[in-house]
Amino acid sequence: MKIFTAEKIRKCDEFTIANEPVSFIQLMERAAESCAHWISENCKVHKNLIIFCGNGNNGGDGLAIARLLYLKGFDVDVFVKDIKGNFSQDAAVNLKKLKDFSGISVKEFKDFQKEKLSEQAVCIDAVFGTGFSRKMEGEELKIIDELNSLSNIKISIDIPSGLFADQKIEESSIVFQADYTLSFQFWKRSFLYPETGKYTGEIVILNIGLHSQYIEETFTTNFIIDEGLIEKIFKSRNEYSHKGSFGKVAIVGGSYGKMGAAVLSVKAALKSGAGLVFALSPQCGYEILQISCPEALFLEGGDKYIENIHVEENMVLGVGPGLGTHEKTEKSFLNFLKDYRNPLVLDADALNIISKNTSHHNLIPENSIITPHPKEFERLFGKTEDSFERTDLAVQKASELKLYIVLKDHHTQVICPNGNVFYNITGNSGLAKGGSGDILTGILTSLLAQGYSAENAAILGVWLHGRSADFAAEKYSKESMLPMDVVKELESTFLYINKKVTKKL
Template sequence: MKIFTVENIRLADLYTIQNEPISSDQLMERASSLCVEWIFSNCKHHTKFAIFCGNGNNGGDGFAIARMLYLKGFDIDVFINKEQLKFSNEALINYNRLKDISGISLIDFHDVSTYNFDEKTVIIDALFGTGLSRSPEGIFKTVIEVLNSKNNPKISIDIPSGLFADQMNDENSTIFKADYTLTFQFWKKSFLHPETGIFAGKVIVLDINLTQEFIENTQTDDFVIDDEIILNIFKIRQDFAHKGTYGKSIIVGGSYGKIGAVVLATKSALKTGSGLTFALAPNCGYEILQTSAPEAMFIKGGEKFINQIEEVENAVYGIGPGLGTEKETVKALLEFIENHQSPLILDADALNIISKDKSYLKLIPKRSIITPHPKEFERLFGKTENSFERLDLAKTKAKELGIYIVLKDHHTQVVTPEGAVFYNVTGNSGLAKGGSGDILTGIITSLLAQRYSEEKAAIFGVWLHGKAADFAAEKHSKEAMQPTDVINELGNVFLYLNKKATTQL
């Protein structure tokens, strides 16, 4: 799914209005009715809605939603700024449709502090849309602060009021904090960054049927990884294939006390479909690896830590899990990557070693995939003020070095050398445990070995990792799920994919 800027979303609306054709108020009615369908299905235990409407088109959505919910039998109170009843054209149309309905109360913003928000009340935010260019002030600021202090369920329409769609807000901005955001057609970039996405809660993307011609023909560098992208990447396993068809994966890592990291990466490579899988680790991990992952072959790389990395023809290397930073290990890694020509997957201590000297970055083979978390990224490339700046720096470095950067975060970003960014929306906070990154290394290594391109291996890899984590959380909870549970769910993700892929044939 493409991510559009506010300006391109506006143009998409306009193109739809001109070419469907449909009037702007009819498009608003379509969007509002989809919101109402979702609210009706998900808020059945609530009887009252307090809907806060601004003067622009976001407020128009709120007026339309209020009218439709009232007709479904809910108690509706609509809050407006009675000191300034100057609306946009579409908002005015829906305000006029609403104001004469005797069962709907119109309440002034100034009365919000004395309003009875009982336990059956849902708060709906329709104050500001995506066109906001500065932090809310005056009565709007007061209203948002009062609403944020309430424990009632909160829903924002299109975007939480006060939140910018395409950029960071100022540190002291006043922003409505939603539990759910019902957004139209596209993810907004700010939903996908930790500093700003926290205000959106769970994002529900509603397809309001904007003209596909415009969407397909409008360029963007930002994408959300959705099922459509994945099904275009996923290759169904062929009946007459053999183990050589699906490549050689070599997981390089481990040191005394850190063999578990290699076990996790090796098992995830196996579970992702690698034809031949090797673990290149120190001899102290031999029995552990052969017992826990008997399907993989062992290559000795040292005694208690790695001091040599063997070159195996036509193999894909995933290097870093539990590697350590011993002097001999550093020497072995740098010698290997300097002489290795094919793309690698580098993670964890491999990245920590490279970060010791900026000149080491130039040793990374072109089109390799590195998978840093934010702190590892900072060691490699320097400190940034926020995740937006970090992403900009990642785009610069991916292009400069000719590599793919998988920037791990709540919504992991795959950054390509060409400047495209793919945000992953699978996964959950249950992955915030040691070992999760080792699994991702094994998955991407396996996919690259199976001859997925570097870009597709990275995109597919982060999606698989997150989807398996979502399945694991459903079974075990985010708190109790373990990295091994994520590995065990990879099979169920492939069953899900095969079913979807064969249904489409």
Template sequence: MKIFTKDQIKLADQYTVEKEPISAVNLMERAASGCVEWIEQNAKHDTKFYVFCGNGNNGGDGFAIARMLYLRGFDVDVFFDRQNQSFSNETLINFKRLKDISGISLRDFDEMEKLRYDENAIIIDALFGIGLSRKLDGRNQKLVENLNKKKNPKISVDIPSGMFADQMNDKDDTIFKADVTLTFQSWKKSFLHPETGSFAGKVAILDIKLDQKFLDTAQSDDFVIDDELITKIFKPRDHFSHKGNYGKCIISGGSYGKMGAVVLAGKAALHAGSGLTFVLAPGCGYNILQTSCPEAMFINGGEKVISRIKIQQNSVYGIGSGMGTEDVTAKSLLMFLETYHDPLVLDADALNILSKEKHRLNLIPKKSIITPHPKEFERLFGTTENSFERLNLAREKAKELNIIIVLKDHHTQIITPKEKVYYNVTGNSGLAKGGSGDVLTGIITSLLAQKYSSEEAAVLGVWLHGKSADSAAEKYSKESMQPGNVVQELGNVFLELNKRKFFFGI
């Protein structure tokens, strides 16, 4: 799914009005109807609503939503600014329609504090939409600050008021804190970054049938990984295939006291489908690996730490899990990279070794995949002020080094050498545990060994990792789920993918 800028969304609205044809007010009606359908499916029928409407088109959505909710039997109070009724044309139409209904209370913003609030009522924020160009101040700022203090469930229409759609807000900006954001047609970039995304809560994408030709032809380098993309990437197994068709991967890592990391990576590689899986680790981990991961073959890479990484032909390497950064280990990795030139996966301590001297980054083979978390990224490429700047720097470095960067975060970003960005929206906070990154390394290495392109392996691997984590959270909870549970759930996700391919006859 493409991520569109606010300017592109405005053009899409205009194009739809011109080409469908449909009036702007009826397009607003369509958007409001989508919100009400979602609300009706997710709220109890005796729920009360407080709808806060601004003067622009977002407020018009709010007036229309309030009217539709009332006509479907809900109790609704509407708040607006009586001191400033300079509504947009479409908003004025919906305001007049609302005034004609006697059962809806129309109140000024100032009346909010005088009311005895129903703590179970849902607050709907329709104050400011994606057109906002400056931070909230004055009366609007105070209103949103007061609403944020309320413990009521909160829904934002299209975007939380005060949030910019395409850029970073300042730290002290006032933004409506939604539990759910009902947004139109596509994700907004600001929903996907930690500094701003936390204000959006759960995001529901509502298809309001904007012109498909415009959506198909509009250019974007930012995408959200969706089921359609994954279905295109995923390749079911040929019935007449054999293990040689699915590659050979070598998971390299581990050190004394840190064998669990490479065990997890090895198991993940196996469960992700590689034809042959080897684990290259120190001899001190031999019994652990052969006991806990017997399907993987063992390669001795040293005694208590890795001191040698030998090149095996026709093999894909995933290096770094639990490896440590001892001098002998660093030397063995650098010597290996000087002579190995095929795409591989580098994570954790492999990245920490490379970060010691900047010229070492040039040793990373072209089309390789690196998987840093924010701190590792900072060590590699330098500090940035926020995640928006970090992403821009990642774009530069992916292009410069001709590599794929998997920038791990709540919504992990996959950045390609062509500066495209794929945001992943599977996964959950249950992954915030040591070992989760090792599982991801094993999955991506396995997919790369199976002849997926580097971009495909990264996109599919990150999605699989998150989807398996979602399944694990449902079974064990986010608190109790372990990285090993994520590995175990890979099979269920692959079953789902295979059924999807079969259903569509692909």
């Protein structure tokens, strides 16, 4: 799914109006119908709905939603800034339609009394939309601030009021704190960053039938990793294949006291489909790895630390889990990189070693995948003010070094050398535990070994990792799920995606 700026979304609306053709008021009605349907299906036990509408087109959506929900049997109250105010043309049309219904009260923001609000009432925000680009003030500021103090369920229409679609906001800004955001057709970039995404709650994308030609032909560098994209990338197994068809993986990792990281990465590589998996680890981890992962083969790289990295040419390497930064390990790893030219996956201590000197950046083979979390990224490339700037810097570095950067975050980003950014929307806070990144390294290395391009391996890998975590959270809870549970749930994820792509009678 493409991510468009607010300006391109506006042009998409205009293109749809001109080429479907459909009037703007009809398009607004279509958007309102999609919201009203979702609300009526999900708020059946909440009969009282309070809708707060601005004077612009987002307010027009809210006024139309109020009318449609009233017709569906809900008790609806509407609040506007000023009943006699200057509404947009289409919002004015919907206000007039609403006034024809005697069962709906339309009052002003100043008349809202939260102490009279039932705990079961749902508050719906339609004050400002994607065109909002200033700091909130006046009556709108007061009502949003008051609504944020309530414990009621809160829903935003298209975007939480006070949030910008494409950029960060000032720390002192007041933004509607939604439990759900019903967004029309597209994700907004601001939904995907921690500084701004924290206001959206659960995102629900509603298809309102915007013109497919515009969507297909309009350029963007930002994309959502959705199931449609995954279905195009994922390759089902040929029944006549053999273990040699799915590549050789070598996980280079582990050191005294950190063998668990190597075990997790090796198991993830096995579980995600590699034909042969080797663990290149120190001798101190031999028994641990052979007992924990009997399907894997062992390559000795030292005693307590990895001191030698020797691999076959046709192996694909994942380097870093539990590697440590011992002096001998560092020397061995940097010497290895000087002569190695094939794409590999680098994580954890491999990145920490590289970050000690910026000259090491050029040792990373082109088309490799690196997987830094925010602190590792900072050590590698420098400090940024916020996660928006971090993405911008990552785009620059991916282009300069010809790398794929998997920038780990709540919505992990796959950043490509050509400037494209793919945002992952699977996964949950249960992954905020040591070992989760080691699993991702194993998955990515396995997919590279199976013949996926670096870009497709990164995109599919972060989706598999996140979706397996979602299955794990459903079974064990976000609090109790362990990284090993995520490895186990890879089987559920592969069953799920295979059913999607396999065509059988």
